[in-house]
Amino acid sequence: MNISPVRQRNYGGKAVLALIALAMCGVTIWLLSNDFQLAAATQRWAMVTGALGASDVLLENLSFLQPHFPLYVLVPFYFIPGLDTGAAPYLVALLAATFLLFMWDRHLKEVEISGFRHALLAILIVSHPAFLWAATSGGHLMLSMIAFYMLYRSAQHVITEHDIHSYISLAVVFLIFFFVDSSAIFIFVALLPLLVVIAPIRTVMVSPVGLYLIVGTPFAFAVGTWAYMNWIFEGDPLFFITNADSAFMGGMLHIQDFPWLQQYGGQFFMPLIAATGYMLVAYPVSVYLLLDTMDNSYRFRASFVLLLHPLIAIAIATSQYYLMHPFEILGLLSAGVMAELTFIKMQSRREFVLLVIFMFISSVGGWWLFSQAGNPEMKHWMQALQGDTHQDSSNDADLALGLWLKHNRQQTMLYDRDAYEVIAARGDAKGLVLSFSNEYKSNIRERIPNVAQIAVPDPTTVRGRRDKLNIRYPNLYDFGMKGFSIVYDHLGWRVYRKKHV
Amino acid sequence: MSKTGGGAKPRIGELLVSRGLISEEQLERVLAQQKREGGPIGHIILANRLVSTIAFYDALTDHFRRGRIGDLLVSKGVLSNEQMEEAVQIQSEWGTRLGDIILAKGWVSPYVMGQVLAEHFDKPHVDLMDRRPDISLLDRSKLSVYSENLFMPWQREDGLLKVAVVDVTPELLKIVNETVDEPFDFIVTSKFDIIWLLQEIGGTYYSGKAVHELANTLPQYSASEVFTVKQLTFLFVWMTLSIIILAIWPIQSLVVLNLSISAFLMLNFGLRMLLGWVGGEKHFDQYVTDEEVLALDDRDLPVYTILLPMFHEAATLPNIAQALRTLDYPLSKLDIKLILEQEDDETIDAAKELGLEGIFEIIRVPESLPQTKPKACNYALHFSRGEMATIYDGEDAPEPDQLKKAVIAFRKSPENTAVIQGRLNYFNVAENWLTRMFTMEYSLWFDFYLPALDYLRIPIPLGGTSNHFKMSVLREMGGWDPYNVTEDCDFGVRLTQAGYRVGVMNSTTFEEANNSIPNWIRQRSRWLKGYMQSYLVHMRSPFKLYGELGHVGFWGFQFFIGGTIVSAMLTPVLFLMYIIWLLTSTFAFDPYFPSFVLYITLFNLLIANGMLIYLFMLSGFKRRYFGLIPWALTVPFYWLLQSWAGYKGFWQLIHNPFYWEKTHHGLTSFEVTHSATQPEKPKA
Structure with missing residues (x-):
């Protein structure tokens, strides 16, 4: 040809x-x-x-x-x-x-x-x-x-x-x-x-x-x-x-x-x-x-x-x-x-x-x-x-939480503006109650939110101070919430789960 | 008629025998008859059908001719030697006959020219007003042939039919021969005599044809019936179903309606963006170049009919007459028809007073309904002799080379091109807000949209003027629809359906932009009513239309013609809803705007409207009317005016569908000019 x-x-x-x-x-x-x-x-x-x-x-x-x-x-x-x-x-x-x-x-x-x-x-x-x-x-x-x-x-x-x-x-x-x-x-x-x-x-x-x-x-x-x-x-x-x-x-x-x-x-x-x-x-x-x-x-x-x-x-x-x-x-x-x-x-x-x-x-x-x-x-x-980077991903708090949430797929309320790595690590947002949703907006008005899980960062960190959930519930990270028990506590993140779930 | 004896010339009989057209025996018999009954020998030969009239004059032309037309005019003192020399010079450039040039220049009146022509051909000159024709000799079914070719059976003398002609050419004699279908001889008369007499005698016939021809021959294209039974049935069923659905599922059905409207408007916007982009191609502005115009040989140009329908426009007549005189086109090849309504004495008198040259002919349209421009043009078509035809309005100022550009555009276009639309624009651009808006709209329409429609093979709604037709197609299509108040739009679609192409070219006619809102509303309501008529006519058989126009053409028609109507009707409704929402922050509309509908609506409101405003800016920019660009930001108010006109047009469609809302011209204080560079020049 x-x-x-x-x-x-x-x-x-x-x-x-x-x-x-x-x-x-x-x-x-x-x-x-x-x-x-x-x-x-x-x-x-x-x-x-x-x-x-x-x-x-x-x-x-x-x-x-x-x-x-x-x-x-x-x-x-x-x-x-x-x-x-x-x-x-x-x-x-x-x-x-x-x-x-x-x-x-x-x-x-x-x-x-x-x-x-x-x-x-x-x-x-x-x-x-x-x-x-x-x-x-x-x-x-x-x-x-x-x-x-x-x-x-x-x-x-x-x-x-x-x-x-x-x-x-x-x-x-x-x-x-x-x-x-x-x-x-x-x-x-x-x-x-x-x-x-x-x-x-x-x-x-x-x-x-x-x-x-x-x-x-x-x-x-x-x-x-x-x-x-x-x-x-x-x-x-x-x-x-x-x-x-x-x-x-x-x-x-x-x-x-x-x-x-x-x-x-x-x-x-x-x-x-x-x-x-x-x-x-x-x-x-x-x-x-x-x-x-x-x-x-x-x-x-x-x-x-x-x-x-x-x-x-x-x-x-x-x-x-x-x-x-x-x-x-x-x-x-x-x-x-x-x-x-x-x-x-x-x-x-x-x-x-x-x-x-x-x-x-x-x-x-x-x-x-x-x-x-x-x-x-x-x-x-x-x-x-x-090729000479040696990052230890086991110390990545967001990654760890994301992977944990991936395997504990329950409805979780999370302030997402600074937690995007958590969402990315989880792979999807199905079941997450994020800040833009009506569900989030209605729950955050409640004294006790009606969700299965709540994830909050350590309020003593910069991110923790900016977290709207910490602002709304200032004692949540340290003392939990009535009806919720702690199920995750690792590298500055805690997850509380509703007791009857 | 010829004489049997005399002079140095050979005898007619001998000439015919020598040419082998008659035999010696026949000549003997003719001479014997002449001896018995008297009369010219030519008459007897023709009356006995020994020779056809064409063969007779073909053989004997030189025998009858006396001198040359020019020499005769000079010898009579009606033409100066200088004029004669100039005419000869022009003749070499234009390639037309000397007599036509002299008439076109207005150096000699048509009446005197007729007399000289008669003398030249050694024929009697007859004033038909004094010696009227025998009406029984006229074949009414052939009135159009008479008027298109300027002849008519006059009288019968000695058994031989005498036909009144204004010119003598082999082609004309052939047509006369085919039309009268019997031996004939001719006499010479003035063309105005024939035109006036034919109008007087055949006014009803021409008028009837102008009004009813399309409705009789192609009723499916006639807007004389506004809604067909099928359409009314469909409308009834559709409305009934809509009400039922609305009653059962009120929110859902309103959401669907909302979605349909939003999607339609978005697609409409998309089409307009596409047209704006495609129409912005540089080559559309160079379709016919100045070099091509310069290279054109005037001798090859066809006779051009210019239709000039006017109604109560005496004031604008001198301007348009001057504009037409200054066209860069051989005047002797112009056939200009001033089409005036019979009762419009004011304009008729003004035309007479102007003492226009022989190329201008007044066509008086008898009173009949509907009194519309297309009817007047159809009427005038019977008297038109051009190979091509165009229409101008009274206030028009076409660029001088427009006709030449149209000829070139036709030559460059595919064979099936039936019409070439010129661009329209305005000379009183900066007179007020309305003229600015109107100018931008027209610039967008003619400089962007129409070239793009042509390129995309979407039916082009022709503009009201400056559309240049092949006369043969114009006649084949039955002319314009007299019942349609935007006959131009309808005609463009009809041509596309018939397989013809509608092209565009880069020559502009400058018009007077409406500078008064009430006047503008009148004009625009007529246009939108006409669009509705056209849409209804062509959507009588949607599947047939789809088949004829194809995918692009059909949907282009829906969005470009239909979209114009829908946009005009919806704009105030949507604006009103928006304003209510803005002022009250009501949640009442929320159920009808679910997120996906809301996003489309927001897109239409912000991006689509913004870009449509931008298109208006671009139109001013392309025309180099830079001063208009900021004004484009006010175009939403112009859209509201359009909606007002749309509703008025819709009302009229139902109550007075064929009423022609007359636009008043001559209101501007600006000077009429065809200059695109200095459009903003007020009258001194």
Whole structure:
């Protein structure tokens, strides 16, 4: 059978991507087998499990304290047998990374590069720690990267085509971004001053208001929708930016836990400079792209925006005490660079070699930065990658309680906001009386709740102090409750069971 | 008629013998008859059917012709040498006859041209108003043929039928020959004489055809019957069952109703988003390029009929006349019909006073019910001679190259394309809130939705004007439905059902946006009533419609036409419920909004409505009417107005279904312009 060289190249490129996807899958399995687990991933999975395991499956069970899209994508996996171990978030991250790579592959055809170059670029992209971290850590960052990639593709189209589709894409991607990542607001605001670089100058001059309305209205509607949902279901439209548990507040209430915020929180220019330093180490390729495109107005404008946009977003997010670590936004540059590669012509050998060198340097710089300035989870991830983590799971209180509840499947009342690991370890929430349910709300009004079991953490711990059951029944942990007897007491968790059950 | 003797010319008889059309013996017999009875020899030859009229004039054209038309006009002093030279120059560009060009330019009146033409062909020129035709010679079943080709049997002289014509061409003689089916000769007259006389004689016939033709030939497509018996039966059964179900399961049935409405609105929103995206494709704006227009050879252009129905619009007449004069199209290939109601003396007088060129013809529509625009257009179709046809309204300002673009669009489109819809927009964009809303709505409709409908093969509800038809299809389809008050919408669906394609093109006609709310309500209530009529007509046989339109077409029709009606009717109900809930925080609605219904409703309220507002913004953005964009935020109030009009239209559908709510034009203080770049220019 004859296959044309172009198709062969195409198949070759796809085969490399498939291998890369398999390799990422292997890395994830390796990480999980080395005791790496991302708290945020567990929390997301526990939320989905809790909501879908409730007697009334309701949207509001997910709360409105974090964007919902990363939760919705987990929903189908709840119904797949064998995924009750909490692996779904990791699978989703891997699938998202694969999706992004194949989408990028499709768009790369526009610049007509050879299969070898294509494969090389793909390997360099994936080997950057920011991409690999997003793909294998089970967080929602890979979904943000997809949104960011599409954002840049739209921005490029506004620069070159400035047709109505490009503006719609830009605006709708922002709308979606809001439901994907709580940092979207900062990414949106950071792009506003740069719109004058992206949009045709004639449009900017004639009607800047019109331009901003076209790009910004869907995002504003998204924010408005969220506020409305908060009002309807939580009674306060600002609930999502005032509640202490809200992801939209970032690190604002826990500044002491984050060195970045301790150092730069509330400032604009210092984090801008620091982020520039981070970028120069982890993404010097974006500087190279800027310099390489100076002779082409369109490409230069795109590169300029790619360079500045994340830095401004980091500065604004830090000034608002939101950003816990610069890589939360800086990591998106990997997707930005991918989008940039679909836009530039790498015709000459010299250009391509330089690009590869800079991407390689970026990757090396990224790994160095991860090792030196990563947050504890990043460092744990790196250790797990190296296979030298030795975590003793027998000391994990939540895991132990979760597994105990798994084998003692009785109706159990539990304040879930800080107990997501318990739910994840249990595997499902069937029979759990969680804080969003009407059953919980009616029982907590009673002097003695009418449930089979109640689980409470030690009230002397931070978590125990925040636990609503401890607040409602302050003597429960220590002295029990009339009609209940203690059936579990291990590592700071106690479970009381109704005597006649 | 020719003479037997004289001059240097060879004799007619000899010429015919030399051509082998008659024999020597026949000539001898004819000469003998002439000697006995007198009269021109040509008459005798034709009357004896020795030669057909066509063959006779084919052989003898040069024999009769005297000089050239242009020279004759110059020699008579009615045309200057400069005009003559210009006409010759134009002739080389347009490829039409000199006489047509001179008439189109208005340099010579049609009456004088008739006289000169008669002289040219050596025929008598007859003023039909003075020497009226013998009505008994007219075949009433062929009145349309007479009016479409501008001839009519006049009188019988010496046993030979004389036919009054306004022009002499082999094609016309062939048609006359086929129509009268007997030997004939012709006399020359003015085209206005024929048009007026045929209207006078055949007014009832034309009017009857205009009103009843569709209802008689294709009753299933006629809105003359608002509800069929089947539909009424269905409605009765459905309502009875609904009441029973509601009585037995009140909450559950209301939940189902609520869910159905919410799901319908969500799908309707989805369709509109899809249309917004697909219609935003760049290539729709480049379907016909300026380069293609420039490359067009005027000589290849077809004759174009422009139908201009007007009613009490004397004020707008000079504007539209000027707009049509300035069209970038050979004027001699324009066949413009000013279609005026017979009792509308004001507009008729205004048209006469304007002294319009020969390309403008006044068609007076006799009084009859229903008094609608489609009936008037159907009436005028009998007098139309174009290969293509379009409709404009009195306040329209089409872009000058629109007709050429339509010709190119047809050439680029599949063979089964029956009509190409141009875009409509407004020149008084920024006059007030209402005109701003209207402009955004039209921009969305014509710049986004219709191209997308075309692409997705969903029936296109045609706009009221600037739709360019192939005349043959227009006639084949029986014209417009005079009982349907949105005959354009109905016609678009009917064409799709018949297997024709309805296309769109990137040329805009600028109209006057309604700037008064009562006037707008009148207009919109008619439109929505018409949509209801169209929906009812085409849903008489839903399965047949499904088969004809296919999956996409059928559901597109349900949501795009049906959805427009349903949205208009439901909006105030839903708004009212929402406001009551907001003000009172009542729990009364809770049982009817279980969680899954509530989520869909919330999605519709927040995301769908938000994005529909955004579509309005985009429409302004695409047209570069940037000033409109912030105004899009007020569009929910416009939706309420639409609902008001919807209920009024629904009321009228039941009580006065065929009443044409007249929209008053000429209310704007803005200057009529077809410029898209400076639309916000008030009159000086």
